[in-house]
Amino acid sequence: MPRFLHSRIVPIILLLFLGTVEELASQSITLQGGNQTLGITTGLAGSEPVAVINTASSIDFTKANVIQKVTVQTSCLGQRFGLKVVVTSTTLGTPAAEVTLTNGMPATDLVTGVPKRPPGPNNGSCSLLYTASATFAQGNSAELGNDVHTVTYTILAQ
Amino acid sequence: MRCSRAGRMLARDFITEGMKTMKPNPILKRIPAVLLLALLLGVMSPRTIEAQVVSARQIITLEVHELNVIDVNMEALTLTIHEADVRAGVPLPAINSDGALFWMTNGENKKITVASNNAAPRFTLKLLAVDIQQSAGVLLPEISLNDAQTKDFIVGVSRTTGRCQIRYTASTQISAGVGRETYIITYTITGG
Amino acid sequence: MTLHSCIRLLIVLLLFCSLSRVETTQAQPTDNHTVTVTVATITALQVSSGSVNLSITGAGVVAGQDLMTTVDESTNLVWGINSANRKITAQTGLVAQNFTVRVLAISPTQGSAASEVTLTTAAADFLLNVGRSSGSCGIRYTGLALASQGTGSDSHTITFTVTTQ
Numbered sequence: 001m002p003r004f005l006h007s008r009i010v011p012i013i014l015l016l017f018l019g020t021v022e023e024l025a026s027q028s029i030t031l032q033g034g035n036q037t038l039g040i041t042t043g044l045a046g047s048e049p050v051a052v053i054n055t056a057s058s059i060d061f062t063k064a065n066v067i068q069k070v071t072v073q074t075s076c077l078g079q080r081f082g083l084k085v086v087v088t089s090t091t092l093g094t095p096a097a098e099v100t101l102t103n104g105m106p107a108t109d110l111v112t113g114v115p116k117r118p119p120g121p122n123n124g125s126c127s128l129l130y131t132a133s134a135t136f137a138q139g140n141s142a143e144l145g146n147d148v149h150t151v152t153y154t155i156l157a158q
Numbered sequence: 159m160r161c162s163r164a165g166r167m168l169a170r171d172f173i174t175e176g177m178k179t180m181k182p183n184p185i186l187k188r189i190p191a192v193l194l195l196a197l198l199l200g201v202m203s204p205r206t207i208e209a210q211v212v213s214a215r216q217i218i219t220l221e222v223h224e225l226n227v228i229d230v231n232m233e234a235l236t237l238t239i240h241e242a243d244v245r246a247g248v249p250l251p252a253i254n255s256d257g258a259l260f261w262m263t264n265g266e267n268k269k270i271t272v273a274s275n276n277a278a279p280r281f282t283l284k285l286l287a288v289d290i291q292q293s294a295g296v297l298l299p300e301i302s303l304n305d306a307q308t309k310d311f312i313v314g315v316s317r318t319t320g321r322c323q324i325r326y327t328a329s330t331q332i333s334a335g336v337g338r339e340t341y342i343i344t345y346t347i348t349g350g
Numbered sequence: 351m352t353l354h355s356c357i358r359l360l361i362v363l364l365l366f367c368s369l370s371r372v373e374t375t376q377a378q379p380t381d382n383h384t385v386t387v388t389v390a391t392i393t394a395l396q397v398s399s400g401s402v403n404l405s406i407t408g409a410g411v412v413a414g415q416d417l418m419t420t421v422d423e424s425t426n427l428v429w430g431i432n433s434a435n436r437k438i439t440a441q442t443g444l445v446a447q448n449f450t451v452r453v454l455a456i457s458p459t460q461g462s463a464a465s466e467v468t469l470t471t472a473a474a475d476f477l478l479n480v481g482r483s484s485g486s487c488g489i490r491y492t493g494l495a496l497a498s499q500g501t502g503s504d505s506h507t508i509t510f511t512v513t514t515q
Binding site: 213217222 | 395397401404406414448493500504507511512
C-alpha cells in the first residue's frame, strides 16, 4: 500500500469508525437500583392513607453531539393506585416537574437540556424519587392486587 | 443494554465528581418539609397509631340527679257561694274539682305539701286530693287552709309520677258577710 | 510499509471496529425497571373525644311524665377503610345498666346510618355501607331514665368496631 494511502485513509477510516461509535454509544441510559416496591401501610381516620416515597433509584446517562432530554413512561394494566416520579437532583440538564405515571401515558419529560459534548464530562446522573399514594376508596392490594409498573426511561435528542 | 465495564467505571467516576455540582430540582425544595411532616405523622401522631386498629372507644357517663317536679293544670279557679240553706240558716258551700295536680320524683320518701298565703282568712277554704293514681302516694284527710302554715297534702311519694284531682270546698258563715278573698296556694314536693 | 504490514493493520482496524460495533449495540437509549405499589388493608377509626357526659338534671322534665331524657351530640366519629363491604357497630361494656343509653349516627358523609339502637353488650349496627370510604358522622347519645329508676350514674365504655357487613 502506498505510504500516502496509509497515512491518510487509515486515520480517516479510524476516525469514521470512532465517530460512529461515539455517536451511537452516547445514546445510553442505565437505571441503577433495580426493581422497586413501595408499600402503603398506614392511614389517617378522616383523611387518606399516608403516601410513601422511594429514593433508591437513579439514572446514569451520557452526553451526545446534540442536546438531549430524558423521558419517562409506564405500562401498568389495571392500574388502581397513584405513582409519581420526579428527579430530585441531576448533574446535567434541568429537572422537569413531577410526573404522574399512568398506564399508557405518552413519554413525558423528566430531565431536559442535557448539554451536548464537549466541553465537560460526558456522563451524567440523576436521582429519582417515587411517590406512591392511594385513597381509601381505591381499595387495597389484598382485594384488588398490586400495581406493577414497567417504567421506561429514554434519552433522546431534544 | 448495559454499558461496558469501562463505561460504567467512567460513569461512576464522574458521578462522584458530579455530585458536587448536582442541581437540585426546585420543585423538590418542599420535599424535606413534606417528608418531615410525613415522618411526624407516621411516628408521632396518635391518630396514625390509632388508625391501625379497627375499634375506637369512648367513655359515656350518664348521671341522673334527683328530680322533683310538680305542677297544676289550672292556675286560677273561682269558687262562688251564692246559695243558702234556708232551713239550716247557712250558706251552701261551693265545690270545685276542675283543678288537677301532677308530680314526678325519682327521689325517695317525698311528700307534697300545700300552703296558703292567707294567714287569717275571712271565709273557709278546704281541699282534698281525690282520684290519685295507684302507688303515686298516700292521700291525707281534707285540709283546711285557715292559716298560712304549710300542711301535708300527699305523703309516701317515692320514685314515681302521679296525678290527682284537687277538690276545693269554700264555705262561710252568715256572720262573715259578703266579699271576695284571693288565695295563693303553693304545692311543694319535698322531704326525703 | 509492506503489503503484509498493511493487511495486518487493516485486520487490526477491522477487529477494533468490530469490537466497537459490539460496544455500540450494547448501548441503548432506553432502560426500564418495575415499580410495584402495594396497599395494605388499612382500617382507621377514631372518635373526636374520649369521653362524653350525659346528665339528666331536670331541664325539660315534665311533671306527670315518667320518662326523662338528655341528648348529647358533641362528638363525632371519623373513619378510613379501604376494604369493601364494611359496617361500623357499637356496643357497651357495661353489663348491668341502671338507665338506658341510645346511640345514632347523624349526618354521615359516607354510608348510611342504622336505626337508633339501645346500647347493650352485643354489637349493634351503627353505620352501614362504609366500605372503601373515608368519612365522618356525628354521634348522638340519648340518655333515658324513668322516675322509678331513681338516681345514680352509669359509666359506659362504648366500642365502635369496623366489621364485615
